[in-house]
Amino acid sequence: MAHHALDPADEAGARAVVTEDDAARLEAGRLLFAGTCAFFHGAQRLDQLPPGGRAEIAFAGRSNVGKSSLLNALTGRRALARVSNTPGRTRQLNFFNLADRLTLVDMPGYGYARAGRDIQADWQGMMFDYLRGRPELRRVLLLLDSRIEIKETDRAVMTLLDRAAVTYQLVLTKADGLSEPALLARLAATAALARGHAAAHPEPLATSSETGAGIAELRAELAGLAAG
Numbered sequence: 001m002a003h004h005a006l007d008p009a010d011e012a013g014a015r016a017v018v019t020e021d022d023a024a025r026l027e028a029g030r031l032l033f034a035g036t037c038a039f040f041h042g043a044q045r046l047d048q049l050p051p052g053g054r055a056e057i058a059f060a061g062r063s064n065v066g067k068s069s070l071l072n073a074l075t076g077r078r079a080l081a082r083v084s085n086t087p088g089r090t091r092q093l094n095f096f097n098l099a100d101r102l103t104l105v106d107m108p109g110y111g112y113a114r115a116g117r118d119i120q121a122d123w124q125g126m127m128f129d130y131l132r133g134r135p136e137l138r139r140v141l142l143l144l145d146s147r148i149e150i151k152e153t154d155r156a157v158m159t160l161l162d163r164a165a166v167t168y169q170l171v172l173t174k175a176d177g178l179s180e181p182a183l184l185a186r187l188a189a190t191a192a193l194a195r196g197h198a199a200a201h202p203e204p205l206a207t208s209s210e211t212g213a214g215i216a217e218l219r220a221e222l223a224g225l226a227a228g
Contacts, residue, residue, distance in 0.1 A: 029219030032226060035099025037075040044092040046129055052136040055226055056095075056103040061143030062153060063109030066173035069209035070143065071096075071106060074219060093130060102226040103136070111153035132164035138225045139167050139201070141218075146172035146186050146206060150193065162199045169201035170194055171218065176208040 041050040061067045072080050080096065094106040107127060131137065140161060144150060161168045170190050175183055187206055194200035205221070207214035 025220040025224065026216050028227070029216060029221070029223040032099060032101060032223040033074055033076065033219045035101070037077065037080060037096055037098045037104070039080070039094060040097045041095040042092045043095070044126075046126055046133075049093070049130070049134070050095055052134070054097075054101065054103045054136065055138045056105050056134065056136045057138060057222055057225060058105040058107050058131075058140045059143065060107045060140055060157065060168075061109060061173075062111040062145070062151060065109070065143045065145050066209055067106065067109065067143055070171070070173060070207060071104065073207075073209040073212065073215050074222075075104075093127075098226075102222065105137075107140075110157060111151060128160055128164060131161065131166050137166055139169055141171045142168050143171050143173050144190065146175045146183060147177040158197050158200065162197050165199055167199055167201055169221075170204040172204060172206040174208060174210075175206040175213055176211045 043049050059067050059071060072078060075096075075098070092108065096104040096106070098104055131140065142154070142157065142161065144154060158168070170193070172183075172186060172190060178186065183206055187204055190204040191202065194202055194204060205214055205218055207218055209215075
């Protein structure tokens with residue numbers, strides 16, 4: 001079958017539709033994260049989990065990957081999730097109510113000590129049970145430091161997420177620490193990594209809490225999940 005190129009007017013129209021759609025998604029994300037956001041619950045055991053209702057997005061990553069900074073950047077708060085230089089301080093699930101439309105869940109960092117023991121104690125216990133048994137959980141954002149190679153602890157958590165059959169998306173943090181060519185190469189490598197895991201979302205995102213790069217796009221992604 002022959003394929004005919006669009007004439008210039010049609011091509012311009014197609015680009016306009018995409019641009020308007022992207023603009024609408026970005027605006028939806030901006031409006032959602034402009035809403036109030038506050039901590040409302042902490043849980044150290046499954047029987048302490050709050051009642052469900054809203055869609056939940058969980059944030060996971062190695063200690064000091066920039067998880068608290070990303071949560072603060074997304075919500076425009078300086079201390080929504082307390083930024084700490086002490087690795088492994090957060091040892092519970094912390095729940096934040098975003099505009100009564102979405103619940104953000106800050107998960108404990110991993111990999112700050114003996115990796116096997118840390119993952120065995122937390123991620124193969126309560127955290128794994130939460131991941132596989134929480135119907136409100138729409139997606140896990142698994143944060144990776146863009147400046148360093150992926151660690152064995154990250155791979156172990158990806159395997160656990162595959163086993164839990166929960167969709168997760170890889171999010172590169174601290175992207176301002178790389179040149180543009182290096183960041184593009186890291187994004188390509190991260191996308192290739194995602195393709196090897198059944199539960200991984202195929203499109204990784206790159207963010208910087210320092211410069212704001214990628215924050216609007218991540219907000220748009222999460223707004224789509226809140227609306228779904």
